[in-house]
Amino acid sequence: MEETNTTLIAPDAATENPVSGIDQTAGNFSYDVKYEFDAGSGLSERVVEYISSVKKEAPWIREFRLKALKTFLSKPLPTHWATKDLEAIDFSKIRYYLSSGQKPKRTWDEVPADIKKTFERLGIPEQERKFLAGVEAQFDSEAAYSNVKEAVSKQGVIFLNSSEALREHPEIFRPWFGKVIPTGDNKFSALNSAVFSGGSFIYVPPGIKVSHPLQAYFRINAENFGQFERTLIIVDEGSEVTYMEGCTAPKFSTSTLHSAVVELVALKGAKIQYITVQNWASNVFNLVTKRGLAHEAAEIKWIDCNIGSRLTMKYPGVVLKGRKSRGEVISIALANDGQHQDTGAKMIHAADETTSNIVAKSISVGQGRSTYRGLVHIPKHLKGCKNNTECDALLINTNSRTDTYPAITVRGAENRCQHEASVSKVNEEQIFYMRQRGLTEGQAMSLSVNGFINDLARQFPMEYSVELKRLIDLQMEGSVG
């Protein structure tokens, strides 16, 4: 490996934006990496073919990519309902593929020292030591390090990146690839389909309960880079898996794009829990399509926490295809100055006796804006479907902003749907009580905010809920006075 330099990008980030700067510093560094493969800036058929040839892909994947590119180019930006901020993305300046050419390494020792340094700063090895079953870390376009515990592969679990999985197990992954989220679902899923790289492809065979959560970590290292990972998790009959992903990026002066596609398939009686803690730098556009397909009596639960990014647009969904299947979205969003968390959930009921539950809580700090956007669809001739939606928004400062845009369609008399939302501010009496007991205003605020999300945060795995609490403490310190 070449000699590398660590560059702290925008060292004044903490001073120019004291509140949001605090939580970013852990991930706010980048390395000069000599990339062996670089598709250059801008998007064209040539770029897509380059990516496909670097990956030595089968012809059908190349065709899939080229078709997706056409779809992407033909679709307008969805600014008739979404924020005009999307127009700030310059697709011609983005670098769509960067890789230093290494194969995914199987043990920590094999990972190049510079990349290891990145991950060490992010605390990945600690998590490894905490008995996490598998870690797949993605550095720009390619997975740099992945390790699946022996026990998990002994159970027959396949845990690979997208290229390996489509090459080595097409019979398992090809039938579901692009089926839950078709290429043309939206402009950004089409973009991902054209230039996807990395991500996790997981298959859990029937009757297996993967006892430890599988984990992935995504990192953007290069300026102007777009990260387009692709995840497909197939859980066979009666199996269970929990998957966790985290993400960070350094703060560059120009904006960066992250546009992932995540597809989940839960076969009969399977259970999938998918946990995301998103903490991108505040210049990242995070435009992600996530959807699960739940077969009979299957259960898919998205736990989605958004703290970072400039603009996040993400509405995890579940298509309830099988009788008695169940979908759930637990969403926490925190928007600080300059951030817009446009998050929510989609529940498409497509079979009798399906149930769905959405609980969303958002906190807007300073001039931050959080938006809940939801879709609940119960078509006709279904019986015994139920949906419950609750959205609560907490506004911290006088100029904080929150929006709620649910859309609920119910046909037929045998179904039930309820939606409730409330907006409030921090309870002054609580703050007064805590201050009277000797807490500072900042401490009192963060206790109160943590109380607001406590019932949801408890559903997170321990290390994530501790991290979340710490981030909220930091955000609240700068928000009062």
Next chain:
Amino acid sequence: MIAPATPALAGSFTGASFESAISELPGGLPSWWLERKRAAYGSFAELPLPSRTDESWRFSNVSGVKLDGFMPPGAAGSGLTIADQGLTTKPTLVFANNRLHSSAGLAPDLVARGVVVTSLSEALRKHPDVLRAHFMAQPQRLGSAKFAALHTAFVGEGAFIHVPSGVEVPEPIVVVHSALGAGAAVFPHTLVIAEENSKVTVVDCFVSADETPQFACGANDIYAGHGSRVNYVGLQSWSGDTQSFQLNSTVVRRDARVQSLNLHLGGRQSRHESMSQLQAPGAFSEMLALTVAKGTQEFDQRTLQVHQAPNTKSDLLYKNALFDTARTIFSGLIIVDQDAQKTDAYQSNRNLMLSEDAEANSLPGLEIQANDVRCTHGATTSRIDPEQEFYLFSRGIPRARAHELLIFGFFEEVLNRLESEELHAALRSLIQSRFE
């Protein structure tokens, strides 16, 4: 001159039909009025029709919106009969096919105290400044700018109600807007100006004199001055084959209170937009609606509660009962402006499903830019409670009657908010007529 209107954008409301409507207006109208109508026709002819990707028309059957085959009709004959809408109060003004059909005088003491209830054309002569200040003066924020322009261009007559400071009008003022004949296009308008500390109740009745395809594009403006109290009831019973647009705008000033209740029964496809602007502290707007949707009817209700000043309150409750293959859309938005602290806003949509094929769409929205607020909204969709149904069956009450009782139970929460016994009874009897 007017730009030539393309048939795709204007339907049968062509430049020529506009000119002919203008030529039929009575003489002596102020020139600003005619200029405004011409400008409005220009906007109407230019603005695009709603499209499927238009967020403010989401879930609407936009391809069902037809502007073809309708014309402002000739005068209705003297034989026009209109059902009394269950009211005991006789209408003060009756409009038929965009003309004043009959009017009853106000009580002499109200006239003496300066209350004016008259037609738009008379108000244009006698009270042009008040009319000019309030007629269609508010922005169209709910998606129907094109139809608001169509209304302004073609409006022929309407009610002008002006209540001076400190005057309370004890009895409701009833206005009937009616349409007669196949293809009739009517443009009802009601303008209510309640000055400081006054009180008035206005009832608008929208009726078709026959069961033919008709087109209604109505609007009303309510201005509630400082400390005033306005009650407004809209009773919509157009023919089952009517395409209807009704665009309502309410301005509520300091410590004023407006209660509006719209009952939706008629029409093939009915779009109802209602905007309340709470402009000064203490303003309160209560927005209520009841809908009985049957057959293939579509009711598309869009609401906007705009809190523009601190310490304002709004409370919205829209209830729909859906039968057969009917569709309803409720799209509501509460906007709290940045300095509207201490806002108290509520928005609720409840749908009762009585058929396997009915469809209820709810879009309850919030846009909040102030932090010291209490804002809640809720939307529910469900069927009749089987236990309540079973109880009534077990008492020997037949199914249809049991459902009727339970629907009235569902609607009672809204009906109970009416102060007037007479209006309460009238609404019950109108709803009852939909079950026969």
